[in-house]
Amino acid sequence: MLLKNSFLVFKKDLSSELRTRYVINSLLMFVLVTISIIKFALGDEKVDNEILTGLLWIAIFFTSVSGLSRTFVKEEEKETSTALKLSTGTDSVIIGKLFFNLILTFALNLLILILFILITEYQIKNLSGFLVVIVLGNLGLVSASTIIAAIISKANSKGTLYPVLSFPILLPLLITVINATKLASLGVETDKLFGEIQILVSYFVVVTVTSLMLFKFIWED
Amino acid sequence: MNKFITYLIFIIISAVIILGLALPIPDIPALGDKARVLYFHVPMSWISVLAFFMSMWYSIRYLKTRDINYDIKSFSSAQLGFLFCILATATGSLWAKFSWGSFWNWDPRQTSIFILLLIYGAYFALRSAIESEDQRAKLSSVYAIIAAVTVPFFVFIMPRIVESLHPDPIINTQGKINMDSSMLTIFISSLVGFTMFYLWMLNLKIRIEKLIYKKLSLIE
């Protein structure tokens, strides 16, 4: 029942997004702009993986910061949150939104990654480890961003507050994931990244469980 | 608060200041007398973490009971924690200058105190962005709890992965400062004295905030 309702929330978000394509269009443009700025900044320079990994995560972080907050802010702006509150349970809302953000982030990150590799000649020596780290990093990123998005959708200055609130929460994740991505791209074996992977998994679990527990306080009036 | 306790706090901290600076300390390579900042730096950082977790504790209490008094306690503790966090950063930075050569060099410990500052800043930014008292109390409580569950990743896990130069018996045994008994006594009384001082400040702050809330007739 819970999963079915969550899926319905997800489907509702997806279809409303596909109808207007507001977030997708702006984020696609954002990705293109970011990647081309990186390209112009680098020029023909041959750059080390240390710096490229940082640039990659800057692109990923700012894309998600500008996109993920829309999910809840949209409900408040269009005043559909009351309807959503009446039609389904609290838990299904947060799970559905989490799924929607997850799919959105994965799709965008795939695009960022492909463009980034094409443009900067980014060499990945340990591809499987690299993908595992990127996916786990995205999981943590999405779970933290979604609950912050829910908080700021009730506040006044929605746009400026979002990076301020999410950055300190995301920083442990970002430092770990940037380090792990760099190591994987330099060819460190996956089992040597076990410590980082442990942190990423525990971060995701801890933040998701906390947000599931706390979301009802934000959502109710 | 009891007059007797406040005078006790006065005596303890005065004694720490006088004895901590006057008594000889064991020879510490490259630091010498500058290591005495330890008597002030460690209590400051301890209190900034303590205040943060007390703020989280009162946030949980608030969400459970919906009693606005807990919200007052929560953000009073956060404000004092912010003050002590700035003091810890300043004293730590001075210490880093003499022991590592620069005021700021992104040691994992410095990064974590920086994050703590950012979290406090974000918490106050969130509070100032919401007008309704109940909503403000609710959302900032939720934020404090989420921030608090991510703080352990910094304080305990990060320094294990990134090498730290910070002298700390728990995190980094190589950089440990060996204290003799007189130094240890002063150090512990400094911790106790400053913690009591923090509790007194918190008590006063809560009473002032309650008076303000009464004036605005938000609470009985």
Place this chain on the structure above:
Amino acid sequence: MTSLYDFLETNSLYIVMLIVLIIWIGIFGYMRSLDKKVKKLENNE
């Protein structure tokens, strides 16, 4: 001037102690007076 410099150098610890002590006494006095004022206001309620 050299003698003053020497004096400051040899007694730097005690000078630091004096300054810290003065600041601490100031803070403590302020806290006490604040405590008294709050007590008065609370009794007026």
